[in-house]
Amino acid sequence: MHVMSDTLQYCNQLAGEVTTAIVHRRRVPTGVEMLSSEGQRLCAMGHLRPGIARLRMAIRRLEDRP
Numbered sequence: 001m002h003v004m005s006d007t008l009q010y011c012n013q014l015a016g017e018v019t020t021a022i023v024h025r026r027r028v029p030t031g032v033e034m035l036s037s038e039g040q041r042l043c044a045m046g047h048l049r050p051g052i053a054r055l056r057m058a059i060r061r062l063e064d065r066p
Contacts, residue, residue: 006052011043014055021062029061 018036022028035058042051 006048008043008048011040011048011051011055014052014059015040015043018055018058018062021059025062029064032058032061035061 015036018032018039022032022036035054039051039054039058042048042054044051
């Protein structure tokens with residue numbers, strides 16, 4: 001079972017993971033940066049669950065292998 005926390009701290013953790021992954025890649029999959037910025041914006045506005053969902057989507061796209 002995977003537990004997902006809906007806190008601002010978790011949003012920030014995911015945003016950091018996305019940023020780190022982007023920095024370490026030569027090519028960033030389409031839509032990752034948009035999902036990340038949208039997720040961070042939603043979290044900052046207090047919409048934690050949708051923000052987390054977008055950040056997790058960005059992470060999944062970064063993990064996909066071409």
